Amino acid sequence: MQPFYRLFIFLLSAYIVCSCSSDEEKPEYTLRFGHIVNEDNTWHKAAIKFKEEVEKKSFGRIEVKIYPNEQLGKEMDMITGILSGSVDLLITAESLENWSLPLAIFCATPYAIRDSEHLRKVAGGPIGKEIEKHIEDVAGLKPIAWFERGARNLTTNVPITHPNDLNNLIIRVPNVSLFVSTWSAMGAKPTPMAFSEIFTALQQSTIHGQENPFSHIRNAGLYEVQKYVNLTEHVKGWAYVVLGKKQFDKLPEELQKVVLEAAEMMQEYEHGLFLEQEGLDREYLQAKGMQFVEVDKEAFQSFASKAVERNFNAQQKEMYKRIQAIK
Numbered sequence: 001m002q003p004f005y006r007l008f009i010f011l012l013s014a015y016i017v018c019s020c021s022s023d024e025e026k027p028e029y030t031l032r033f034g035h036i037v038n039e040d041n042t043w044h045k046a047a048i049k050f051k052e053e054v055e056k057k058s059f060g061r062i063e064v065k066i067y068p069n070e071q072l073g074k075e076m077d078m079i080t081g082i083l084s085g086s087v088d089l090l091i092t093a094e095s096l097e098n099w100s101l102p103l104a105i106f107c108a109t110p111y112a113i114r115d116s117e118h119l120r121k122v123a124g125g126p127i128g129k130e131i132e133k134h135i136e137d138v139a140g141l142k143p144i145a146w147f148e149r150g151a152r153n154l155t156t157n158v159p160i161t162h163p164n165d166l167n168n169l170i171i172r173v174p175n176v177s178l179f180v181s182t183w184s185a186m187g188a189k190p191t192p193m194a195f196s197e198i199f200t201a202l203q204q205s206t207i208h209g210q211e212n213p214f215s216h217i218r219n220a221g222l223y224e225v226q227k228y229v230n231l232t233e234h235v236k237g238w239a240y241v242v243l244g245k246k247q248f249d250k251l252p253e254e255l256q257k258v259v260l261e262a263a264e265m266m267q268e269y270e271h272g273l274f275l276e277q278e279g280l281d282r283e284y285l286q287a288k289g290m291q292f293v294e295v296d297k298e299a300f301q302s303f304a305s306k307a308v309e310r311n312f313n314a315q316q317k318e319m320y321k322r323i324q325a326i327k
Contacts, residue, residue, distance in 0.1 A: 027063035034072035046270035051261035144263035150213030214281035
């Protein structure tokens with residue numbers, strides 16, 4: 001019996017060692033990272049970069065799970081999820097305005113940002129820091145990175161060159177009051193709708209057009225249901241990667257540092273992807289048969305700027321002037 005006893009002791013010891021090893025390897029923290037786009041988008045690729053860096057730098061103490069394509073819910077649902085604790089990280093922008101965050105609208109204010117250089121000076125400068133602090137203090141959402149977004153352009157099945165051409169065209173917009181007011185002022189009928197619902201709504205002619213960057217038009221396959229990209233370029237903006245402040249504060253200081261360092265690397269990585277992808281997305285849409293239409297931007301800007309002025313409060317107007325003054 002002695003050999004069997006020794007075998008039993010050996011197997012028991014091996015089981016205990018494996019169990020202990022398994023416990024040691026189990027992550028102490030899990031971060032659920034949601035976004036609205038598919039796996040081909042630069043946002044998703046940047047999220048993967050963040051996951052890799054966090055898990056490596058934390059030596060496995062933090063696990064990051066990524067959920068693309070609205071798997072954790074629509075954007076507004078995910079923001080609520082962060083506040084309730086069912087989601088931890090999200091890529092979002094102007095929708096934050098709905099959480100009593102009036103300064104968040106500058107992520108996507110029509111014709112406020114001139115070009116990429118101007119955007120970097122705003123989002124990456126003192127004004128950007130003010131907006132980030134505003135979001136964190138008021139909503140409990142901590143911006144840890146920002147991504148430049150391609151210019152938003154109007155897509156339709158009839159060419160549009162001037163606001164007068166809109167003529168009550170039903171246009172899908174995000175659930176943001178300024179977008180509704182701006183497109184109404186330009187003569188369209190704006191309809192707030194979740195991103196994931198756009199394709200079917202266009203297919204069924206519930207709406208006649210929508211506005212998004214090239215990347216979103218491509219990733220959602222909208223070239224199958226829209227003929228024209230009207231180059232309004234009415235919004236040049238950015239998106240934030242936000243982490244729940246409560247979730248961040250629960251992390252030990254050394255892991256907070258890991259998350260912030262990984263976020264910085266993610267931001268730089270995404271910026272490099274964006275610069276390359278913007279041109280590729282336009283070429284792809286053209287290859288799919290979409291026609292690009294030059295528009296009277298001065299006319300669009302004139303209508304839009306008046307709508308912005310009418311809708312902004314004193315605090316927003318003051319920041320709007322500061323943004324435009326940056327050279």
